[in-house]
Amino acid sequence: MQQITYHGWKNCYRLANQQLELVITADVGPRVIRCGFIGDENEFWEDPILQGQTGGAEWVNYGGHRLWHAPEVMPRTYAPDNGPVTVSEVDGWLRFQQPVESSTGIQKTMEVRLDVEEAQVEVTHRLRNTNLWTVELAPWALSVMAPGGTAILPLPPRGLHEGNLTPTSTLALWAYTDLRDPRWTWGTRYLLLRQDPHASTPQKIGARVPDGWLAYARRGHLFVKTFAYAETGTYPDRGCNVEFFTSSAMLELETLGQLVRLAPGTEVLHREQWHLYDQVPLPTNDDEVVKYVLPRLT
Numbered sequence: 001m002q003q004i005t006y007h008g009w010k011n012c013y014r015l016a017n018q019q020l021e022l023v024i025t026a027d028v029g030p031r032v033i034r035c036g037f038i039g040d041e042n043e044f045w046e047d048p049i050l051q052g053q054t055g056g057a058e059w060v061n062y063g064g065h066r067l068w069h070a071p072e073v074m075p076r077t078y079a080p081d082n083g084p085v086t087v088s089e090v091d092g093w094l095r096f097q098q099p100v101e102s103s104t105g106i107q108k109t110m111e112v113r114l115d116v117e118e119a120q121v122e123v124t125h126r127l128r129n130t131n132l133w134t135v136e137l138a139p140w141a142l143s144v145m146a147p148g149g150t151a152i153l154p155l156p157p158r159g160l161h162e163g164n165l166t167p168t169s170t171l172a173l174w175a176y177t178d179l180r181d182p183r184w185t186w187g188t189r190y191l192l193l194r195q196d197p198h199a200s201t202p203q204k205i206g207a208r209v210p211d212g213w214l215a216y217a218r219r220g221h222l223f224v225k226t227f228a229y230a231e232t233g234t235y236p237d238r239g240c241n242v243e244f245f246t247s248s249a250m251l252e253l254e255t256l257g258q259l260v261r262l263a264p265g266t267e268v269l270h271r272e273q274w275h276l277y278d279q280v281p282l283p284t285n286d287d288e289v290v291k292y293v294l295p296r297l298t
Contacts, residue, residue, distance in 0.1 A: 001094065006033065008052015013087060013094060015112065020119040020276060022112065025062075027054050030085050030096035030110040033064035035223075035274065037119065043216075043223050043276065045146045045250035056082045063144045063250070067108045067125045070140040070236040070256055079103050093124070105131035121274040125257075128267040138236045139257040139270035143225065144250050145195070149218025150282060151244050151251055152289055153191040154211040170239040172206035183246065187286035193244045195251040202247045206240030214242050215293060216253055222280035222296060225253060226273045233258040 004023070006012040011026040016038065023034035036042045046063035053060070059078040068077055079101040086097045093111040100107045109126040125139050145151075156169035173179075181203055185192035193203065210231065215224045227241075235241045236259045243254040257270035277296050283289045 001089075007046065009033075009054075011084070015094065015114040017114060017117060017119075019117075020114065020121070022114060022121065024094070024096060024110075024112060025064075026085050026087050026096065028062060028082050028084070029066070030098055030108065031062055031064040031066050031081070032110070032112065032123070033062065035065070035121070035276070037221070037276065037278065040221075041146070041219075043146060043218070043221060045144045047249075054082055054084075056080065061144065065123070065141070065143045067110055067127075068140040068142060069104075069106060069108075069127055069137040070259075071138070072237075076104055079106075081108075100130050104135075105129065106135065106137070119276040123272045123274065125270045125272075126267050127262065127269075129262040129264055132264055134264065135262050136259065137262060137268075138259040139268055140236075141255050141270060141272055143216075143223075143253045145216045145223065145253060146218065147195050147197050147248075147250055149195055149216050149251065150284075151193045151195070151246075151253060152215040152217065152283065152293060153193075153207055153242060153244065154209055154213065155187070155189055155191055155207075156210060158188060169210075170206075170208040172238045172240050172243075174204045176202060177204055185285065187289075189286045190289045192283070192285075192289075193246060193251065195246050197248055199246070199248050202245065204243065204245040206237045206243040208235065208239050209242045213297060214244075214253055214255070216251065217280060217282050217293070220279055220281070222277040222293060223253075224275040224277070224296065225255060226275070227255050228271065230258055235259060 009027045015022045025031045044064045059080045095111045098108040107128040111124040113122045183194045212229045213226045245252040
């Protein structure tokens with residue numbers, strides 16, 4: 001671990017082993033602004049116009065990985081994260097804690113731990129309610145991926161009509177979701193969403209994914225998130241624990257924790273594990289996901 005200057009931000013922290021490096025901003029955030037192999041490009045998108053910027057009363061998307069609380073509501077969700085965070089080391093974790101949001105009474109904390117040897121990261125997201133009243137929310141972890149890749153979402157197990165008379169999962173659509181858009185590839189076992197820098201409209205979808213993983217393939221690399229799933233849990237956005245969003249600039253891999261009524265003085269946490277793999281061909285259909293991606297998950 002070392003404190004560094006990164007892309008105009010003077011107060012950042014670099015975590016690295018022999019394979020992977022992370023950069024987390026402390027001037028704004030908390031944000032994991034970089035995740036990538038040593039000497040290779042960033043798997044996350046960064047807005048070049050906002051690099052090094054701090055301050056301001058409006059929320060802006062610097063890029064990288066961030067923590068929000070769901071469901072998405074204006075202006076609550078868009079509380080700005082443009083100021084410095086407190087950094088500490090706790091039991092091998094590097095903790096980044098934001099001041100309490102003045103508009104919501106919620107305090108965000110992100111704890112990051114890099115594996116000693118492998119290209120693996122564990123990220124714990126915490127939301128604490130400092131209000132005098134209960135707040136209903138869910139932790140929401142968003143990784144803003146660099147352009148040009150394909151997101152992979154596992155659909156629930158398939159089966160026969162006999163014995164399967166009730167729904168087995170959820171797909172949530174937004175008003176601007178267009179299922180005819182060529183960026184979608186609908187398979188039997190997997191849903192793929194391709195990021196296209198030339199696209200003119202955004203796309204979004206949500207799903208209930210019991211498999212506990214989703215991935216993004218790009219330029220021979222495969223970024224995988226794994227997370228816990230509660231079969232009887234209540235999730236936001238009509239029951240979604242994962243969501244994809246894409247624009248012409250980037251694609252977001254989003255996971256959501258359970259929707260809870262958070263009492264005053266208590267917190268809820270949501271944990272992700274990240275895995276980065278090299279030399280993985282870009283899958284374009286179900287068979288290629290099975291061939292190229294699934295072996296990395298076992």
